[in-house]
Amino acid sequence: MRIGVPKERKVREYRVSLTPAGVQALVAAGQQVFVETNAGAGSGFADDDYRQAGAILCDREEAWAADIVVKVKEPLPEEHRFFREGMILFTYLHLAAAPDLTRALCDAGVTAVAYETVQLEDGSLPLLAPMSEVAGRMSVQIGARLLEKEYGGAGVLLGGVPGVPPAKVAVIGAGTVGTQAARMAVGMGADVTVLDISAQRLGRLDEAFQGRIKTVISNAYTVAEAVRQADLLIGAVLVPGARAPKIVSREMVAQMRPGCVVVDVSVDQGGCIETIDRVTTHDDPTYLVDGVVHYAVANIPGAVPRTSTLALANATLPYLLQLAMHGEEAIRRHRPLRKGLNVYRGHVTAPGVSEALGVAYHDPETLFAQTIFAV
Structure with missing residues (x-):
């Protein structure tokens, strides 16, 4: 062959x-x-x-x-x-x-086999997982940089300093990307909330992080509240092989403060945030919607x-x-x-x-x- x-x-x-x-x-x-x-x-x-x-x-x-x-x-x-x-x-x-x-x-x-839908009996995605791990970790690294004033952000340090509270990070989705994003954000000292529709996944995260993050069942009300408060919003929703559902509406994003940052890791599946309406590149990675910085690069691990x-x-x-x-x-x-x-x-x-x-x-x-x- x-x-x-x-x-x-x-x-x-x-x-x-x-x-x-x-x-x-x-x-x-x-x-x-x-x-x-x-x-x-x-x-x-x-x-x-x-x-x-x-x-x-x-x-x-x-x-x-x-x-x-x-x-x-x-x-x-x-x-x-x-x-x-x-x-x-x-x-x-x-x-x-x-x-x-x-x-x-x-x-x-052509006969085409997609890495992202190769699936084991337990439902895990062994060929998507390694890049999801990289993208999840990088999403926070990228978001922290974009929060700097020089990059159009609000000038917020993710971990804060003594006497000044840390940035609030909201992660939509508790899969591999969301877990790795939470790990990085916690490590940088941020105030982290993870939302997911699965109480079982949230339970595993809560146990793994031993109270260092907040876990919230995802619904329209809780998502809207988390988005409104977030300095950094990370989209980490995946439906294997299907287009990502729109979890965060345009109206929710409009409630974020100017200079806040949105990073949608699921953009290559259409994105789970409504204002992520285009794919960007590493050459020109961001755009503004209602004063909020949007990052929509589809090949984050390529960096x-x-x-x-x-x-x-x-x-x-x-x-x-x-x-x-x-x-x-x-x-x-x-x-x-x-x-x-x-x-x-x-x-x-x-x-x-x-x-x-x-x-x-x-x-x-x-x-x-x-x-x-x-x-």
Whole structure:
């Protein structure tokens, strides 16, 4: 099997999908790995590192010509021309918020497995978790910086000082992102409130933080109150494979004080805050709504590529090995990969994507049976 590793081209996206250690493991398993020149430079991996691990250095076209193309972020419109029937694409996709990409994958007959919907029996998301951990921690780091006057903020120090109260941080969502955001905010001395619809998740957080945070059941009233008081609001809502629901309304944001900051980590799934109505980039990350600073970068972990690449590649490699050894058969028989299947040979197989985009849903088991019958 030929594995292709194209260089990421999203604005200031320095991560790479495969490390030299991953290349070595794949080559040892009898696979050919084609790595685009300079693909790993942003994460500190030189072409020679890949060559010594057994990779074949190549240009962009050859990387995309592989049987399996493994990336970090969703393909950009300029990369849609590389889609073709028979290709397996393995990357973050977030198709529920990407109708054009979904259409392009379907039209070309691609089989696409999304990192963010690979799911274990216990409901956990092993390939989303490492980047959620990074994004959750960074959301507070970013928010603390944006609260500085120089960046348009209110001039508030997150942890305060003796005699001056700390900033109030409201985190909407108690999953991986929300937990990591709370951990960072508590560590910086902030006054932290976490809201979630699950009393069980909040209970686990309350026990873990031993009274250092406030936990509140999320409803329209409690969210509005937390948002009104917050200096820093972090959106951390996830519905696996589906578009994020709008939890924070425009009216709620209007009640925040000028110079407060909103960071919506769920922006790549459409965002859970109504005033997050566009995706920004690391080059131009913020905009103002009613005097409130909004940060809506969809690839937050790309700012710390060395850490992010190592964390992501460690998580994805076992699944990539399965795909490399068995191709589409791995998806058929490996339940976590099957849950990650979003498009199979041009058919949408993810219920959340189908519902969000209003396109036909196809049961993967039925498609597999038809494929086996055709053979």
